[in-house]
Amino acid sequence: MMDINIRYIRKGVERFCNSGYKNANFGEILRLQIMQIQIKNVTIVLKYISPAYYIMYIDINILKWYDYKQEKAFLFGMSFLTRFSAERNRYMAEKGTVLLDVKRVTAGAGEKTILNGLNLKVKAGEIHVIMGPNGAGKSTLGHTIMGSPEYKVQKGHIVYKDTDITKLSADKRAKLGIFMTFQDPIEVPGITLSAFIRNSIHEMTGKPIKIGEFNKKLSAYMDILKMDHSYAQRDLNVGFSGGEKKKAEILQMLMLNPELVILDETDSGLDVDAVRTVSEGVREFVKNGDKALLIITHTTKITEALNVDYTHVLVGGKIVKTGSGKLIDDINAEGFDKFIKVGEN
DSSP: OOOOOHHHHHHHHHHHHHTTOTTOOHHHHTTEEEEEEETTTTEEEEEEOSSSOEEEEEEOGGGGGSOSOHHHHHHHHHHHHHHHHHHHHHHHHHHSOEEEEEEEEEEEETTEEEEEEEEEEEETTOEEEEEOSTTSSHHHHHHHHHTOTTEEEEEEEEEETTEEOTTOOHHHHHHHTEEEOOSSOOOEEEEEHHHHHHHHHHHHHOSOOOHHHHHHHHHHHHHHTTOOGGGGGSEETTTOOHHHHHHHHHHHHHHHOOSEEEEESTTTTOOHHHHHHHHHHHHHHHTTSOOEEEEEOSSOGGGGGSOOOEEEEEETTEEEEEEOTHHHHHHHHHOSHHHHHHHHO
16 A cells, blocks of 8 residues: 555645636545555545545556656646546446436327337436427426326336336335426415425435424525525415525425436526526535436536536437537537437438
8 A cells, every 4th residue: 555645635636726627626635535556557546535435446547657756646636636526427327326217218298298218327426417409308207207197108117226116106206215396386385495394304204303403404505505594484485586496496405315306497597696506506415426416407507517427418209319518518509400300310
């Protein structure tokens, strides 16, 4: 075992942060402990210190040409920052559990078929983005996965953590760890936001709620979302602005702590500041790398602060193109026309 002094990694990180890398997180890099270095295959084995523990295997090829001396630790610190999120996601994709497997699903509402033999697989630690023109079936996909009674699966299966949930009701899917936000959250008079979340947690876990711990966590998450704490005692979404309704949805997500989250147009209708705040809540949710996100969006603003693993283009109820997060930039620049033509063929 060989040791690299953390001071030099810290200096490398500081230098890199000062260079303007937008996703650099100085606090997180300092919570890394080097556990082992294997010289032969240049594999760094790291332990990520956070509320959950992960072992990550990161191949830093640049180390093949340098000795492990003080000045070389600068390279390690800078190189690690650029590769941290990508390598973690790649590791989770290779080793992570398949949470969701949509198998050749044909579904629709009433007599109308909207999804046509759609396939989609999502693993733990992955962030997927669903894009497409209006009427492509994006929201239908989300509601079908969630089990909305308005949408019926005509063919195919939806499997969640090795369990076929195709015929399960939405509340049972929620108890299994699936959560979905709504484009236009409804107002619910007579129950406060705090009581709604507390009752939801109780329904999901079946365990009594410790009020002190609950309120402490609720306050902390409201601070992240820059929500006035008085909203916790207001009736759910009643009189809330569009932005506050979306924040309340993200607050519920953070408090319920599901494993798979479907965000349906969460960034639509929000101004720049509100999108930034909601994005902070989403980043808080995925920071440990064990959650999965399925983001349905038109504007893509919410994805700017996230490390997207896969982007899917949905046309005519089918996924006609899958790519990395870079595909989002192509769509923003060129639109959907070329994908629509593919879907028509």
